[in-house]
Amino acid sequence: MSPTMRAVEIKNGKGNADSLYHTDVPKPTPKGSEALVKIKAFGLNRMDLLQREGQYPVPPQASKILGVEFSGVIESFGGDAERGFKVGDEVFGLAYGGAYAEYIAVSTHMLVHKPKELSWEECAGIPETWITATQAIYLIGQYKPGDSILWHAGGSSVSLSGIQLSHADSPSGVFATTRSDEKNDFLVKELGVKAAFNTKTSLDWADEVLKATDGKGVDIIVDFIGADTFGPNLKAIAKDGRIVMLGFMSGAEIPAGVSLGPFIAKRIRYEGSSLRSRDEEYQGKLRDQLVEHALPRFKDKRFKVFVEKVFKWEDVIDAHKLMESNQTKGKIICTIS
Structure with a gap:
């Protein structure tokens, strides 16, 4: 298995939307309670624009790669993964960063099993928002x-x-x-x-x-x-x-x-308040509340994930520019094929 993966980075560390580019970076290795997830789709958030411009205080444990929400398939685990997950499981989740990439290492405490009733794109738009x-x-x-x-x-x-x-x-x-x-x-x-x-x-x-x-x-x-x-x-x-x-x-x-x-x-x-700066225990309690309160309503369609537009991740620059326009009503999603 290749030790590298494709990811989106920012030329010179910060800049406008046109500074985004794809490159090869080391593939993360899951540790402790983490799982390695092969990403199918990721959601854009306004914090991504601010981080890209160097105006967002990134938590010390966060990857420099943008993106905090995603959907995908578990490929491997660290040594202390949460029970209830196995290799091959379809999941979505919240991370401190690193979702604009082919793979992400993320705590299993922040993963949710993907319902069959929802698409990869819909699930990638749930966690952060x-x-x-x-x-x-x-x-x-x-x-x-x-x-x-x-x-x-x-x-x-x-x-x-x-x-x-x-x-x-x-x-x-x-x-x-x-x-x-x-x-x-x-x-x-x-x-x-x-x-x-x-x-x-x-x-x-x-x-x-x-x-x-x-x-x-x-x-x-x-x-x-x-x-x-x-x-x-x-x-x-x-x-x-x-x-x-x-x-x-x-x-x-x-x-x-x-x-x-x-x-x-x-x-x-x-x-x-903020969410990204919170510790894993705090975020995990919110994940549990989401699963208990909202997930059944997603399954029976009482709740809807509004997706404005889906881009291929090769077009991430266009996705960022659309978010900057402030004309959207719902999530902007990028998919990785």
């Missing part, structure tokens, strides 16, 4: 039946996942924001959100949220935007509400003139 959404609403947002929730960047893969998770727990209302009327129509018609608001054309979207909730506001907000939504979030959130910050696409500096008064007046909890 659905586990992130699970973490945001349950572990941090403490979401429960009867709550209302608003997802910013509603057309993103994490929000598409989170909206479906939200509907599964009898909410009083699921809401979203995007910067596109077309995306908003999609969210209302296809995913059943109660209302979706265009933050690009409406400067008063928080007022629209209050109107839609009879003045109460929403119990939970999941935010990837940051600076532009910080102040309006404080208006749109209900008393004793929870705001979960997962990113700051519009910047990390709080705009001038934003009052902190609502923090006390409404007893708001505003908490930031």
Whole structure:
């Protein structure tokens, strides 16, 4: 068996999409609880763009190769693999990095058996987005039946996942924001959100949220935007509400003139989080919750993995450029033949 494999790397360590290229690198060797997986497909995430540009703090244990989610077939194990897996098993999983390659060595604690009802492409789009959404609403947002929730960047893969998770727990209302009327129509018609608001054309979207909730506001907000939504979030959130910050696409500096008064007046909890920097034990608990809560719904089609476009991995540059366009509604997947 060849000691090398093909992988996608970045010329000079960082750069634009055109800096991506394929090359031969050493094939990883599984150790401890790891399995060696031959990759069939991998999913793109916004962190890949930031890492490519040198703007993402990569965990010390992560491969310099991009990619954290994948599907594939187990070829071998380290010495202490989790029970329930064997050579030849079809799996999908979450890694700290290294998925833009023919093979990956990843902890078996972060692998899930691939259901026959789902394709390789669909499974490659589940781990990062659905586990992130699970973490945001349950572990941090403490979401429960009867709550209302608003997802910013509603057309993103994490929000598409989170909206479906939200509907599964009898909410009083699921809401979203995007910067596109077309995306908003999609969210209302296809995913059943109660209302979706265009933050690009409406400067008063928080007022629209209050109107839609009879003045109460929403119990939970999941935010990837940051600076532009910080102040309006404080208006749109209900008393004793929870705001979960997962990113700051519009910047990390709080705009001038934003009052902190609502923090006390409404007893708001505003908490930031990330997934990739978490240890394996924390991520493993989320994997278990995904398997118990979501996997049966994938099998019977109550939950859907929205795939925007599938590329051959030879066209990874085009895949990155499509993600940069911010025009997608769902996952971008690359397949390896």
